[in-house]
Amino acid sequence: MELSERSREILRAIIQSYISTAEPVGSRTVTKRYNLGISPATVRNIMSDLEELGFLVQPHTSAGRVPTDKAYRFYIDTMLEVKSLPRQQEEEILNYPLHRGDFNQLMQETTKLLSALSHYTGIVMAPKPAETVYRHMEFVRLTGGRVLAIFVSNAGIVHNRMIILDEDLMQKDLERISAFLNYEMAGKTLREMRSRVLQLMDDDKNTYTRLLMKFMKVWQDASYEGEVEAEAELFVGGLSEMFNIPDFKDYEKMKELFLAFEEKHMLLKLLDLAMDAEGVQVYIGSENKYFEMQGISLVVASYRGEGNVVGTLGVIGPSRMPYNTVIPLVDCTARVLGRLISER
Template identity: 45%
Template sequence: MKLSERDKKILHAVISDYIETAEPVGSRTISKKHGLNLSPATIRNVMADLEEIGLLTQPHTSAGRIPTEYGLRFYVDSMLKVKRLSRAEKEKIRNSFKGLGFDVANILKEASRILSMASQHIGVVLAPTFSTVRLKHIEFLRLRDNLILVIFISKSGIVQHKVIQFEEDLSQDELDKFSRYLDDILSDLTLSEVKQKILEEMEKEKTAFDEMLSKALKLSKRAFQNGVEEEKDVYIEGHANILNYPELSDIETMKAIFKAFEEKSIIIKLLDKSMSATGVQTFIGSENELIGVEGCSVVTSPYTKGSSTLGTLGIIGPTRMNYSRVIPLVGYTARLVSEILAEIL
């Protein structure tokens, strides 16, 4: 879509004022406030044209205009000037992570708190799944004949478990020996590396047969055969900030938002969409999947280790959020979390 410079200035003025006030913006306000050297009548005509092409809408006949979702999308994609975080802001965010040590849960919880506090919206962080982290320890516990509980512990402290059947009835003493052996060869590997390592070791074992080694490798292959159950966790901070959004103050809307946060699966599904993306993504209004919730936008970014995506973090707020501030805040926090976790995971 091509807009004239005059059209862009008036659209920008409407969106800027709406972000600030959450109220419809009139032509007289723009004429007085933005120094465009245009009469209210001219501005009103341009606003009518912008409404006709779907960028603005008039909630009531006597009211001013507000941007549509389409108008906000055009603004973010074509007009937005992203403000860089100042050195002091970056330093404040970085200092917030000091003293948290190697506890990944605390680091991610702090990231969601920072996003919420700095934006005055809702901060969300999707935690890494087990398949993205490195193995520290594998343990086997005999439950009964041929039934074994396998416990996987990652370097970052994530714990997963599964129950498997094995054709031989193994004693707990044998299982403990297998665990010690497998820790030696599988420790510090990712899940995909573990599977490959087991296959390599099984090939070696064919030429240098060892009964204990053979059983241990067969057991570990069974343990990793169908993957490890993934329990996704999400950290959410700033629920109370919803009360500051007049456009979301309708009781039914607030119920729907709080339900989404309580169930978490909707938020996880939303954040999952960004796992394969590069850089900051914006989902405006109906583009996001907060089912039953109108008027919300989500800005997300994956955090990574090398070329591997570990999880996603972001900010949820009203569609009139200050994108020029929120986008760099999400981007910088994601890069910082990536940097911190690279030293731990």
Template identity: 40%
Template sequence: MARPAKTAEISERAQRLLRVLIEQYVREGEPVGSRTLARASGLDLSPATVRNVMADLEELGFVCSPHTSAGRVPTAQGYRLFVDSLLKVEPLTAPTVEQLRRQLDIDAEPGELVESVSNLLSSITRMAGVVTLPRQEHAALRRIDFLPLSQRRVLVILIMNEREVQNRIIQTERDYSPAELEAAAAFLNEQFAGKDLAAVRSSLIDEMQRARDGMNQIMNAAVSMAEQVFIEDRNAEGEEVVVAGQTNLMDFRELGDVEKLRQLFEAFNQKRELLHLLDQCLCADGVQIFIGEESGYQVLDECSVVTAPYKVEGEVLGVLGVIGPTRMAYERVIPIVDATARLLGAALNPKT
């Protein structure tokens, strides 16, 4: 994220005018003229004086003048100064937080709960909601079972933590009898039951690095199938982040260009860059805000991303956030993201 802009660079009067300009622009979506600013600021300034201040702010890179208007709009640098130094964010009231909590299906499995949170963020902010799935390294394996299917496929039943059940289908290199699958599951349960997935993966990699000739048939089969379940599946593309409300972005004029929208939706569908950006926030303490080019991804140059990690017992499990235009109501979005992250962590607590 870019370094915060310093308010010491501009006078208090200029800061006041910049704050009013941004608030007006966020509300109206139109370039703000000097006469409007002079009236809205509450300062006893002439439009000519305001124009001079705006010229100074433009020279410093905090505002710019669109070609089609004499008014000015904030730049990403202007938003950064506003968010870091001029914005007063109030936490959500207790009734509002309770209203959010009631909209979450707290009894759902983690995957369904994450989808619920993504939809909730989208519906409340009218922008795109994003949530990464809980990192499975923090999930403990309770039991694994294998059931034979047709065409060399095997149904894998995983019981994680206390009550989370996951079903996966893997393709095997040969047919396995029910007895072989039962023996393979018994071997894996004996070796790994009660361990978190990070330990399971580490042990499996060690096993695979040993000479395969040194394993008996049951061990070989068990390790081969577990490799697909715990290692290859971990890297499945696009399965680790849930996005909702992408089409909401079509309602914002600054994102209404067809080519911009196409690139944005393509990024949402592929999710690779989006997941990488969110991963950067895993170690953050509290809300992180990427404005425009700060994300490092060209497709998000016209967007802001507001994120917060969610935790269970102090352990960060994932990140959630909102993606919208740089012209967003930050004072509203920031506390929503912060409160939702806390609610998701609390909802996941009984499941871990």
């Protein structure tokens, strides 16, 4: 699959034109807007070749051509020049009032920031309990044998679960358990605690370990089918931006899209993939099996909290998005969020 320099140049012109206008690109348009010293007829021949190679398609015979997912992938991998974020946008990110309220609000505000700057929909996957390093744990006794377990990370993330006990423990007992847990488990993730508790279980089965096991079980049950991924929370912001995108002017398409958003499960799986990858990832159209959708792409980056990757965030929009500006935007936001979480 060798592509001549000129073919590449024309493919780039078509993609760029389509990204900015959302209109199928004809041979005349290419020669006019990007004067390559070449006639429309020549361009037509090359476009025909590109179509045969699977880079372009025609919506119908008498229309221009439109880039395929394969074309976008090629474009991003081999000829995209990612600009550095303009000073003004960087300012905007830094000045955005993300700090208000609690951690959930921070997540929500971040989606809005992503959305506001990209004009697409912003998504943020919150840190997962199983992967979060906790600093402080606390059991609070409520009425009726209910105990609330509260876990606090150094970043101020608060996770909690209700546990219903058969026996009624006093707050004093719970405080002793909390103290034990803080002594034994501080600096561990939930996942690590789980295996440590299982170890302790072997040694002796006292009230402490029984409560802890119960607690672990409740936590696990609450996650979808015991899958750790599902524990993560997904925040979405700027959904209404989708209505401004000409690609999605179709009612049925829109319906499909919103259904997919409500089924957050799949989106989470996809975001989870990006946890392991370095830098900004781009998922184009049906490239991934979790959120395949004709014409829709995601730009995703992981963010760090105190050194470790703890979550991912990104932007979801049409495949024909201006990657050269969206990519640095997502990148910068991820770094700012990371800094905010690890602050000072």
